[in-house]
Amino acid sequence: MERRHGLTLIVVLLLVSVLASAAGAKVKLQFMGWEASPLETQSVMQGLELFMKQNPDVEVEYIAGRWAEHHTKLLTMMAGGAAPDVFFMGAEPFYRDFQKRGVLYDITSLFDSELELDEFIPLDQEKMLINGHIYGISSCIVCPVLYYNKNMFDEAGLPYPPHNPDQAWTWDEFLNVAKKLTLEKGGRTTQFGAYGFEGYWWPMVWSNQGEIFTEDYSRCILADDANAQEALQKQLDLRLVHGVAPDSSYMENIGMSAAQMLQTGRVAMLVDGSWALQELSQMDFPVGVAPLPVFKVPATSGTAHLHSIWKGTKHPEPAWRLVKFLSSKEYQIDLVRSGLWMPNRTEMYSENGIKEWLDPMVYPPGFEEVIPFFTKYARPHPGIMVPKEAWDVLSEELDYFWHDNQDLDQVLKRLTKRVNDILAAEAK
Numbered sequence: 001m002e003r004r005h006g007l008t009l010i011v012v013l014l015l016v017s018v019l020a021s022a023a024g025a026k027v028k029l030q031f032m033g034w035e036a037s038p039l040e041t042q043s044v045m046q047g048l049e050l051f052m053k054q055n056p057d058v059e060v061e062y063i064a065g066r067w068a069e070h071h072t073k074l075l076t077m078m079a080g081g082a083a084p085d086v087f088f089m090g091a092e093p094f095y096r097d098f099q100k101r102g103v104l105y106d107i108t109s110l111f112d113s114e115l116e117l118d119e120f121i122p123l124d125q126e127k128m129l130i131n132g133h134i135y136g137i138s139s140c141i142v143c144p145v146l147y148y149n150k151n152m153f154d155e156a157g158l159p160y161p162p163h164n165p166d167q168a169w170t171w172d173e174f175l176n177v178a179k180k181l182t183l184e185k186g187g188r189t190t191q192f193g194a195y196g197f198e199g200y201w202w203p204m205v206w207s208n209q210g211e212i213f214t215e216d217y218s219r220c221i222l223a224d225d226a227n228a229q230e231a232l233q234k235q236l237d238l239r240l241v242h243g244v245a246p247d248s249s250y251m252e253n254i255g256m257s258a259a260q261m262l263q264t265g266r267v268a269m270l271v272d273g274s275w276a277l278q279e280l281s282q283m284d285f286p287v288g289v290a291p292l293p294v295f296k297v298p299a300t301s302g303t304a305h306l307h308s309i310w311k312g313t314k315h316p317e318p319a320w321r322l323v324k325f326l327s328s329k330e331y332q333i334d335l336v337r338s339g340l341w342m343p344n345r346t347e348m349y350s351e352n353g354i355k356e357w358l359d360p361m362v363y364p365p366g367f368e369e370v371i372p373f374f375t376k377y378a379r380p381h382p383g384i385m386v387p388k389e390a391w392d393v394l395s396e397e398l399d400y401f402w403h404d405n406q407d408l409d410q411v412l413k414r415l416t417k418r419v420n421d422i423l424a425a426e427a428k
Helices: 002-022 038-054 067-079 095-100 108-114 122-128 150-156 171-180 202-207 226-240 249-254 258-263 274-280 316-326 329-337 351-357 388-403 408-427
Strands: 027-034 058-065 086-089 144-149 183-185 188-195 267-273 287-290 300-302 306-309 378-380
Touching: 027 067, 027 316, 038 058, 038 316, 038 329, 058 067, 058 316, 086 316, 095 306, 108 316, 122 300, 122 378, 144 150, 144 258, 144 274, 144 300, 150 287, 171 188, 171 226, 171 267, 202 226, 202 300, 226 388, 226 408, 249 258, 258 267, 258 274, 267 274, 274 287, 306 316, 316 329, 329 351, 388 408
Parallel strands: 027 058, 027 086, 188 267, 300 378
Antiparallel strands: 086 306, 144 267, 144 287, 183 188
16 A cells, blocks of 8 residues: 555656646756865766756756754754755764654655665665665765875885785784884874774774674663773774874874875874775875774775755655756766765676776775775664764763773763663653
């Protein structure tokens, strides 16, 4: 019955669209996003020009704001009945939160009539589905990786990290290299071996076969998982025990971004999102990309925004056409070529598909071997799957471990209780 109702809705929407086109009416859609980089906005605008050329009955106005304000502004506009028809929707931690508020258009029937889940890589399938329904289509994926300054490795006479995730450095191998790349002068560290793990700690928990939540995300289990605790402690030990990583305040004191620290030789290896390659590839130094080091199994996490339709839109069928286009290869390929995004479409990871976007001026030699790290070993960012409040508490409490020297056991007990109280209340 539900499926038949969905198909009836599709027919009605298409009929409305056909009648509007026949009458010569041009539908105006508002599309709101945020600017991750000027190049991204430029590519979005170029993509919209193509969409409007292919859909002459639709005019799209793009509004680019700031990430920090985007979701709050959306909620305000929705409450006032004046939200954009289509918008960027942060996967973590907003997509599921907005769905629970009942403000996202359920596009499941529309999706099923024109697309297949298998057209998307497994990570994105899991990201999009909420209780078997779809309220937004993934734009792309982004995952933490290990960047390195090749000049620093060459000067030290050290081999580069392996590209193939199945041959990635063990944690001990990585630590040994990080020690060799950490230099002191006059009692002060002038060059650090690595930076960034504390900001992307969860893949290393998974790599050590630890877990943050139960499989159904109903409970946080960090306080009970010895493997997770070991991974957290070893990441902090990089800085406090081994001295191969700086504190986050180091960047603030020297006035540099993480990318600039890698470029100028302040750090030799950097954990950052795959999107950082766009900036790093334009800097004047040879950058390399490798999988994260491994405790027991290769692991990384994937996220990135989705495109969703406001439930209150007056133009659901043209809005659907836009959302479908925004998930297409022809829309995303320029942003993938630039190093800002990684593809969401299965076909783009085929041998011929990779050749279409892997620009050797952007992607370093050996990057082809890194690709399985995204398709085979990436899990959804844990913040996607739990309420925003729960992930905020988790991050807040772990800051006491990273930066206030609080005992890990005590932090995790406190953290677990607070997070599980939120999850229990959410389940009621």
